[in-house]
Amino acid sequence: xxxxxxxxxxxxxxxxxxxxxxxxxxxxxxxxxxxxxxxxxxxxxxxxxxxxxxxxxxxxxxxxxxxxxxxxxxxxxxxxxxxxxxxxxxxxxxxxxxxxxxxxxxxxxxxxxx
Amino acid sequence: xxxxxxxxxxxxxxxxxxxxxxxxxxxxxxxxxxxxxxxxxxxxxxxxxxxxxxxxxxxxxxxxxxxxxxxxxxxxxxxxxxxxxxxxxxxxxxxxxxxxxxxxxxxxxxxxxxx
Numbered sequence: 001x002x003x004x005x006x007x008x009x010x011x012x013x014x015x016x017x018x019x020x021x022x023x024x025x026x027x028x029x030x031x032x033x034x035x036x037x038x039x040x041x042x043x044x045x046x047x048x049x050x051x052x053x054x055x056x057x058x059x060x061x062x063x064x065x066x067x068x069x070x071x072x073x074x075x076x077x078x079x080x081x082x083x084x085x086x087x088x089x090x091x092x093x094x095x096x097x098x099x100x101x102x103x104x105x106x107x108x109x110x111x112x113x114x
Numbered sequence: 115x116x117x118x119x120x121x122x123x124x125x126x127x128x129x130x131x132x133x134x135x136x137x138x139x140x141x142x143x144x145x146x147x148x149x150x151x152x153x154x155x156x157x158x159x160x161x162x163x164x165x166x167x168x169x170x171x172x173x174x175x176x177x178x179x180x181x182x183x184x185x186x187x188x189x190x191x192x193x194x195x196x197x198x199x200x201x202x203x204x205x206x207x208x209x210x211x212x213x214x215x216x217x218x219x220x221x222x223x224x225x226x227x228x229x
Contacts, residue, residue: 032215034217036220041222042222043118043205043207043220043221043222043223044157044205044220045220046217046218046219049217089156089157091156093215095214095215096170098164098169098213099162099164099169099170100145100162100215100216101147101159101162101170101173102147102149102157102159102218103159104149104156104157104158105156106154106155106156107155107156
């Protein structure tokens, strides 16, 4: 079936430290994954994406790793800042006959401690 | 430029009432999506429009839920005979459309509370 899940619902790190958020997915045919950041009162905000023909992609302070063998995604945030506090969701973008939809995980709440 | 907007931002209603939630997508985006986020969960897909037509409505939970996009721009999600379990944040997203994967841009959501 289609499902995307997260290992840890909450994560607290000290400001300036690195954080890693993990996600498992079950649809081995999925070929596109996205990480979203959600702050209270705002819609999900795109952070970074990765296609299944890659195992790593880097952005500004963020890195996404994809392990297709074990169907696992991770989001690494370097040198965390207070503004990184939010709920982070991984999502699978599923294409069916030209129509697409996102299947989200439960989310991990990241708290950055000063 | 203007992003996706949703109105109202909050809606409180009584069980059994009818509600309408509005989504204004980014201008020129042909694809529009509705998702529902219940407390402690990730957003769940409800329906996807390509232009005026619903290309995929497989996520609508039952026939009390209906959505329209008559002119291929603004969309309205309609919920009849609301139940307490309908309480959630309803998110709308739009994307340029076209073949392949397209980034979806989300609005701030409408928080629906059914008393």
